[in-house]
Every structure is written in C-alpha cells, then in structure tokens.
Amino acid sequence: MTQGRSIRLFLVDGTPNGLLTAEIMNWTGHVLTGPRTKLTELVQRPECGRTGIYFLVGPDLEGSPRPQVYIGESDDVGTRLKQHNRPEDKGGKDFWEKVCLVTSKDQNLTKAHVKYLESLLIQSASELGRCKLVNGTAHEYINLPESDRADMAFYLEQIRTVLPVLGLDFLRQRQSPLTQSKEQPAQQAPTTTFELNISKYKIAAWAQEVDGEFIVLAGSKARERWASSTDYASYKPLYQQLTEEGVLVADEAGGVSFTRDHAFSSPSAAAAVVSGRPANGRTAWVEKITRKTYGEWQDQQVNAALS
Template sequence: MTHGKSIKLFLVDGSINGILTAEIINWTGHVLSAPRTKLLDLIQREECARTGIYFLVGQDPEDSLPSVYIGESDDVANRLKQHNRTEEAGGKDFWEKVCLVTGKDQNITKTHIKYLESRLIDIAKRSGQCLLKNGTAHLYNRLPESDTADMEYFLEQIQVVLPALGYTFLKEMKYPSEQPKVNSIVPASVDTSNIEADFYLSARDIQAKAKIIDGEFYVLKGSQVRRDVSQPTHNYMKNLRPQLFENNIIDPNTYTFNQDYLFSSPSAAGAVILGRACNGRKEWKDSTNHLTYETWQQNQVERVIQE
C-alpha cells in the first residue's frame, strides 16, 4: 500500500522566487533551493559549509530540456563560488538556479556523498530529461552494504522532494513495455485515477504506441518516427527531437524509439513523432475504444461524477 508524504517548505525571504528550504518528516536530509541572484545570501547559510550534493540548473530558451550539472563537495559554499566565475576563469555560465542537498547531522560523509553523486548522474543520464553537463562519471561503490541501503533510501527521498520544487530531471523512468501485462477486470467502484491506459498514433507511414502510468505519458519502445520534418522551425523540431536522436533514445537509422520515453504531454510526443505541430489530445486514440485522448479523458471524469 502506498502512503502519502508531507514535504515541509519554508520561504526564507517570504518570496517564492527567493531561497527555499524543504524537508520530509523523519528524513535526515535537508534541501535548499535558490536562484543564482541569491547566491550571496545562500553561501552564508550554515548548510553550505557542510558536505553535500548540489545541482546547477539552467534553461536555454532554445532548448526543450534544462541543462544540469551535478556535483559534490565538503564545502559547497566554496565550490559554488568557483562555479560563479566566468567560463574563462573556470566557472560555469549556463546555470540560473542551484539546489543543495545536505544532511541535518554529521553522519553524511564524503564517501556517502560520492556514492550519491555517482548514482544521481546515472539516473539523470537514463531519464533523458535534461542536458547533463557532467563529463564521464565513474561508478562509486565503496560503501558497506548497510551504508548502501541507507544511501538508497536517502536517494529515494531526494527524488521525492526535487520534483516538488520543480526539478523534474531526476524522475526514475518507468519502462512499461518491459513489464508483464496483467489481464484484470476493474470493478466500477474502484478509483480509476491511477489505472494505466494504452493509446496509439497512426499515420500513413508510421505507427506509435503510448501508455499513461501514474498520470504521465510514455511513448513505448519500438514506436516509429516519421523521417521527414514538415515544420522544421517548430520548437520541438529544433530542440527536443534532435536531442532524442543525439541521446540515442530514437534510433537515427531505423527511426524507432530504442526505449520507453516520458513526454511532458501527448502533443509533445505527437509533434516529435509526426515532425510537425500536433494536437495530441485529438490525434492519440484509446486502444480499447478508439476514442481520442480528449474524449477518453473526459469520459474518465464523467464516469467518476456519475458514480
């Protein structure tokens, strides 16, 4: 049974655009988030003098995905000062926000943090939800078994808190095409908000499949992508589609998805697949009743109201 979680947020400056802290009850971690414009105030906080993991995040208007650098340090404040320098002086120009994760006590060591950094870089690469600015990361597995278990739990909490703060690049991807299908009849009285649903997109020369899991839209492995792009200036054609080819999520030879991929919306998925602007709510269809996504979604709400 899945239980809810409470995340405690505190606006340090009284503004949503300032420094923000986040905690989960009974978790030893502590999260700080701030815009780069608040860096001076941030590095003066005591948390920045601890051992921790940090994320530098930037969003280029020309890119669909955020640029992210993941790092670790025994003295995060000093490391952030270095990153704030110009590129010519060894700093990084791309970032606009910073997120820092530390422990509330002294039990998080350099070894723990290096393990977390390695795992987080791996997760960010596999998710495909950001442009990772890190170089090659080495697998770091020098922890005792018990410490590894503790850090995996710590990592799970990071993946809960960061998306709640708007940092979605660490979402652990689901791979629905690799999961066995279970045939079951769902009673009408059951809450249908989290029930999976299958969709397809069919055009003259391509066939694509998708699945909704926990309210998120995944295009499935093996889905075809149109080779010709009829609207090359469209935002998804200039940015997201090339990035998916570059990351080998779409095979550049066969023009098919090499893996299941999470899209922000049915329209984003449809545009990448069709090579043009797409109203995904009208072009994706329910595999069971062949209703449009729009009609299917409307029916879900009406059915609950009737019950």
C-alpha cells in the same frame, strides 16, 4: 497502493522566486534551493557550511529542451559555490542559473558519504537521460561500509522524491508501460493504450499514460523528418534531440521507429514528434478499443470520478 508523503516547503524570504527549503517527514536530509541571483544570500546560510551534495542547473545553450546539470559534493558547499560562480576563464561555470544543495539536519553526512552519493547521482542522471550532464562519466566510489551504502541508497530515493517537487525533474524515474504488447495488451493490466495512425506516411504509434507521463512505446513509427517550418512549443528541438540520442532511428522500411519506450510531458508533445509537425494530442490519439479521442476518454474518466 502507493502511500502519500508529506514535504514541508518554506519560502525563506517570502517570495516564490527566492530561496526555498524542503524537508521530508522522518528524513534527516535538508534541501535548499534558489536562483543564482540569490547566491549572496544563499552562501550565508548555515547549510552552506556543511558537508553535502549540490546541483547546478541551467538551460542547454545548444537549444536542447533538456537542462544542463552539474552534480558535485563538498565538505564546505558555500566555498565550492563561490568557486563555481567565478567567470569560466577563471575556473567557474557560466551555464547555471539555479542551485540546489542537500545536506543533513543532524550533520552526520561525512566526506565519504557524499562522495559515494555523488557517484550514485551522476550514474543515475546519466542513465535516465533527462539532462545534459556537465560532469561526464561517474567515478565509482565503493570505499564505504555496507550499512552506510544502504543509508545512501535511502538518501538517493528521498532526493528523487523531493527534487521534482522543486521543479527539478532530471532524477525522476522513467515509468514503464504496464503492457509490453501493442497488438494484444495483457487483459489483466489496468491501463489504456492509445493509437495514432497517419496512413499517408504509413505511421502507426502506440502509447500509454503512466503516472502522469505519456509514454510512446518501442516499435512505434514516426515521420522520417520534421516537416513543419514551425518550431511550436520547442517540439522541433525535441524531435532533433530524440534523433541524436538514438530514440528515433531510420528503419528498413524507409521510415523512422522508436527504438525504446519514451516518456513525453504531454500527449501533444508525443503527437508532434510522431507526426513531424505540431499536433493536438487530445484529438490525434485515440483509445484503442473504444476509438474515443484522448480528450473524450479523459473527459469520461473525470465524469466517472465525479459521479
């Protein structure tokens, strides 16, 4: 059973949209984040004079629902952030709207540590595919003792834990479904499989809910194109993104299939991509055995928990 964790958040200037610090119990790391509009105040903080890792985050200007992210390291983060704040034609970066930096409370992070950690973070973000990396490919950095590499692996896991709490999801691990078969789920697996069928277009899709994400399983079918003129809730860009990334690929039957499991933020987002148009996931998905809609199934789970 997963244990709970304590994360301490502090609103530096007392407002939810200002500077924010975060710490995890028994971890020497210290996280500071804030909007670019607060950069003047942020660079005056003592954390910015330390060695650390930083993330620059902003929207994708091409319309993708994924954010753009730059991951960097420095032994003087404040100076590096001032450089990134310059106009693009003067060596800066224009895309970012939010910054997050990770330093150490005991100041034991060295230049070698953060270069190795930067390499791990870039590799992880690239593999997860939750953001559009401005960095490009990661540079492998292995000039670190084995014990220090183990410490940085632990650091990475703490960063993975705290960043989603701050609204930065690009390092959050993708959860795997608890069954691999769509036709005969393993009897011992404590999970529920949902189906979405559109016989007119020969669409059949399967999904599972795992750790708050709605995962459409590999092999599921989807509409061969976005068929609605409505871009409701950005689902048309999401459909286009999944096509460009090779998650949705044309199959031999003339339709489109999911080449791998893909996690969506909600049943409605998943239903929209599968259907090729806006859809209410609470009614579109039905539980495989009882044939209850997702909404009915969830209501049953809530009532059972309260009874």
